[in-house]
Amino acid sequence: MIEPGGKLGKYELRGTLGRGAMGVVYDGWDPIIGRRVAIKTARTPDASDTEAVEEMARFKREAQAAGRLTHPNIVGVYDYGEDNGVAYIVMEFVDGPSLKSLIEKQERMALPQIVKVMEDLLTGLAFSHARGIVHRDIKPANLMLTTDGIGKIADFGIARIESSSMTQAGTVMGTPAYMSPEQFMGQTVDARTDIYSSGVLLYQLLTGERPFEGGMTAIMHKALHTDPTPPSTLSVTSPRALDAVVAKAMAKRPEERYPNAEAFLAALKAAASGQAPAPEPDEEATMVAPRAAAAVAPKPAAPARPTAPGAA
Incomplete structure (x- = not known):
């Protein structure tokens, strides 16, 4: 030192x-x-x-x-x-505390504050993901808050850069309580692992608790096999509409999560404001609908025969 x-x-x-x-x-x-x-x-x-x-x-x-x-x-x-x-x-130099320090002081945030913190986090991740960088270790200690209340993501020390071969499948990195199932299994990860970890962080902000506790083995088993208790069950201040948002962000399978940070943020804002989220497109229905419509569409009327001049 x-x-x-x-x-x-x-x-x-x-x-x-x-x-x-x-x-x-x-x-x-x-x-x-x-x-x-x-x-x-x-x-x-x-x-x-x-x-x-x-x-x-x-x-x-x-x-x-x-x-x-x-x-x-x-x-x-x-x-x-x-x-x-x-x-x-x-x-x-960030002139403010980490989100972890606020959580450790048990300083609970009101819902508008939670949405603002998540908006800053997901906006930063959207920018990072668009440039091929996955953070891989989203947690309260890695989100700094300025004195103006702006959230800033820190510590890309275990980030995966698409052009780099240093981080390969089979390597387990991250902080257990916030790690995605694919991280525990040592699989290659993409931006959706940050979506999962951000869902864990949202859960903690809403309830004051992390969804899965215990040692690494216990957390891994729960992350792979157990659904967390819905946030509204643990906190009366957590809107029930946010239960589905958290559940989708923390889905076990990456393909069942929000496809990107922008979609996660849009769903969070809609649920927090009491608006029904826009339905996601149903690919199967989209493919079948035109054929079904064609089957029931009436046949066009035959063109009228021209009438001979002078005919009655």
Whole structure:
């Protein structure tokens, strides 16, 4: 650990903000631009330590992934560097708490606040997914809230980039309580795994509880085989209309979830406002309907024969 008052590259270390999975997160300062930043660090590993080398590859991938994402609802990444055996990522400093810290204080949100947090989360994910990046670890600790109440997604450290081969099927990554069934099974994931994790987060905001608790084995079994208790059963302030929204987001099979973050957000807003969600197209009905219509359509009338001039 580098003591505050030291430097990493050109950046001044003015204090500590906490500890990440691999190292200290510093309160830093960019003296060239005159900007406060957060600096996440990790020790560069010995080449013989294959596990540590893989962790460092993920650490670098965080900078690569997030550096491609410039959006109001995503924590910005400004720089990556290595100095005296320490690798570091320089990020936007967010002047507010994480969603996790608010949940731990048992600060329950009103429904409009929940919808706003989810809107920021899903808007940021829609932007990320459109650029081929799946976060893979959506949870309260990875959603920061500014003092203005804007939600920003943080920590793309285990994100999957479509052009990268570093994250393969068979690798289990994530935080158990928020992991999708396909993550537990080590399958290749796509954007719908973030939809599932966002559904878990919505459940927790509505009820104050996570849908599945216990150790990793217990959570995995429940995620694969058990439906969670509907939110409205646990909280009188959770509208019953949101039960179906959460259930669809957390469907066991990816193809049964919302196809994208925009569809999830639209359904959430409709349910929260008391509007009936627009019916999803029924492909089978769409295919059959034209044939059925053709079968019952009346035959066109035969054209009238022209009348000879002077005929009665």
